[in-house]
Amino acid sequence: MVARALAELVMVVHYGVLVFLVVGGFLAWLRPRVLYFHVAMAAWGLLVVVFPIACPLTWLENAFRDAAGQPPLPGGFIDTYIDGVLYPESAARPVQVLVALVVVVSWVGYYLRRRNERSGGPVGVTGRR
Template sequence: MVARALAELVMVVHFAVLAFLVVGGFLAWRWPRVLYFHLAMATWGLLIVLFPFACPLTWLENELRAAAGQPRLVNGFIDTYIDGVLYPDSAARLVQVLVALVVIASWTGYRLKRRVEQTSPTRPEAWR
């Protein structure tokens, strides 16, 4: 029972990590230090897409599911929960490209926002 609950928790965390991968750059606009963590997560996500690295969260979920007597994820997290569920399997590459473009747009916006903040005259704290 505990292993199953932990497997479900890992699944939820995995979804949260993927959501952060998409929107983390935009969060950095408000909280700049988030960008460092987002850069690390985006790098890891890119490596998993380009090379056959195993995701540690998928591995952990599989181990917990096996301990709970449940079947392991046959094709990995994204193939099990996202591909064919949120979009058709045939659109997987398109979705990967769109996610990459969203991440690049968030980083570009972050950089532009910082540049404007550095070049604009200082405003009183009450105006911010």
């Protein structure tokens, strides 16, 4: 029972990691130190997509599933819980490109915001400091 709950907790954490991957750059606009974690997460995400690297969270979930007497995930986390569930499997590559674009936009926005703060330019939406 505990192992199954831990496997489900790891699954929830994994979803949280993916959400952070998408929106973490925007969070850095408000909390600049978040950017360090986001860059590391984006680099890891890129490695997992480009190379056949197993994610440690998937490994951990499978270990807990095994301890609970459940079969391992048939594929990776994304193959099991995301592809074909949140979008059609045929859209996997366009979704990956879209996520990459969102990350790049968030980083460009972060850069522009920090540059404006340093130069004394407008910071807020209203243009007021």
